[in-house]
Amino acid sequence: MKPAAFDYARPTTRREACDLLFDAGDAARIIAGGQSLMAVLNMRLAEPRLLIDISAIDDLRTIERREGYLAVGAGVTQAELLEHPTLADEVPLLAQAMPWIGHAQTRNRGTVCGSIAHADPSAELPLCLLTLGGEVVLETRKGKSRRVAAGEFFQGVLTTARRSDELITEVRFPLKRPGRAYRFQEIAMRHGDFAIVALAAVIADDAVELGVGGVADRPVMRTLPHGEKLADALNEFAWSLNAQDDAHASAIYRRHLVRELGIRLIDGETPQEDGANARQV
Ligand SMILES: Cc1cc2nc3c(=O)[nH]c(=O)nc-3n(C[C@H](O)[C@H](O)[C@H](O)COP(=O)(O)OP(=O)(O)OC[C@H]3O[C@@H](n4cnc5c(N)ncnc54)[C@H](O)[C@@H]3O)c2cc1C
Known part of the structure; x- marks a missing residue:
């Protein structure tokens, strides 16, 4: 099957993406790697009027070690995080879990935040985020942002605490703690x-x-x-x-x-x- 017709936007800033999301409301969907969303569209389980592709937003493509956690931006693919040179030392659980996600081809396109947003109950990344006590950062129009703990973010099968006008900008995985x-x-x-x-x-x-x-x-x-x-x-x-x-x-x-x-x-x-x-x- 093929998806229903949709408009396509490829903003280059977070602000533009949030404005598009706000204006379109429930009629818009973010597309990141498309590894889950395209199947949903092809089966017509969702028929958004607008797809907002976030892959050209450069400042979402960062992996940063900050005080106590590793921040992974919404443009970072699973392959990029897996290849991050200090991953095994900083967040060893992720280094062990991520090779189990799909295949090299899907990890090359699929993003870390896309898996968190999709919230499949069998997916490895939501499980790691929850077990480590991580959090999700969401941004909406005018740069307003909020943080949601993983324990509150995942609410059921493919269901999360994200509101329809919110962009996930990053997820935060707590760093390795001594003695664990x-x-x-x-x-x-x-x-x-x-x-x-x-x-x-x-x-x-x-x-x-x-x-x-x-x-x-x-x-x-x-x-x-x-x-x-x-x-x-x-x-x-x-x-x-x-x-x-x-x-x-x-x-x-x-x-x-x-x-x-x-x-x-x-x-x-x-x-x-x-x-x-x-x-x-
Ligand atoms: C053959 C195959 C095997 C797979 N095997 C596994 C597996 O073993 N384990 C596993 O966990 N996954 C697996 N996947 C899914 C894969 O990990 C996807 O990459 C992931 O679920 C979604 O990431 P994505 O970047 O492709 O998101 P997309 O498909 O682009 O989006 C998924 C959903 O998240 C939303 N979204 C994405 N990014 C954002 C954002 N920044 N803000 C708000 N909403 C957002 C989209 O609107 C959509 O609803 C597999 C996929 C395939 C095709």
């Missing part, structure tokens, strides 16, 4: 597919922050204890996610993965892969 280990693992049908279950963990001496993607209608994070109480806490967490059966996996299997992969990830028994050998199920 960072681990990521996922199970997918084939490498490059969306996760059936994905887990991201920030492990401290006294507790673990575990994020789960692919099970609930959004990524979910829970603080869990170490030691003998961990198995029960993981079981309770797995049940709380309200897993559903679908064409890829049963709810029982998803709960099983949360419990089993969770234990292995937290205890350090899961090999840290570079994403090249996603397991078959």
Whole structure:
């Protein structure tokens, strides 16, 4: 199928993009890498009157280390962030998780902020942002901006706290903290597919922050204890996610993965892969 007809604008400043968004209201959509949006348009799940392409806005193409976090602008592709020379040192969870996102071709076009805006419950970047306690920066007309914590930003399947006249200008991933280990693992049908279950963990001496993607209608994070109480806490967490059966996996299997992969990830028994050998199920 082909999309319904639309107008196309390619502003060169954030201000121009925000003005266009404000004027068009719900009738406009931002297009970044187009890796999710084009499928939505082709299937006519959305029929915007105007597409606002943000790829020519130079000041959205920055990756900056600031006080306590790495700021990734809305024009930065997933490939650019993955190739950022200090990523593994600054945000090790992202360096582990990002090779699991799609394929080299989709990462070359798809943006980091586009994945956050799209809010697929199985996507790796929203899961990492939530587990690390990051935030999303949104800008609207006249340069007004607000920050929204990841825990409030993701509200359901493809649903976020973004208002229709807001442009996501950057996402902020907290930097590595001393005394923490960072681990990521996922199970997918084939490498490059969306996760059936994905887990991201920030492990401290006294507790673990575990994020789960692919099970609930959004990524979910829970603080869990170490030691003998961990198995029960993981079981309770797995049940709380309200897993559903679908064409890829049963709810029982998803709960099983949360419990089993969770234990292995937290205890350090899961090999840290570079994403090249996603397991078959
Ligand atoms: C074959 C294939 C496999 C894939 N596999 C995976 C995978 O395993 N894991 C995964 O996470 N993703 C996967 N994806 C999706 C990919 O990561 C997309 O790049 C990402 O979901 C969207 O990024 P984008 O820049 O392409 O956004 P677009 O497709 O351009 O936009 C997506 C949505 O976000 C909105 N948007 C984008 N940028 C902004 C902004 N700055 N402000 C406000 N709204 C904005 C758009 O209006 C649209 O609604 C896959 C895609 C393909 C085609």
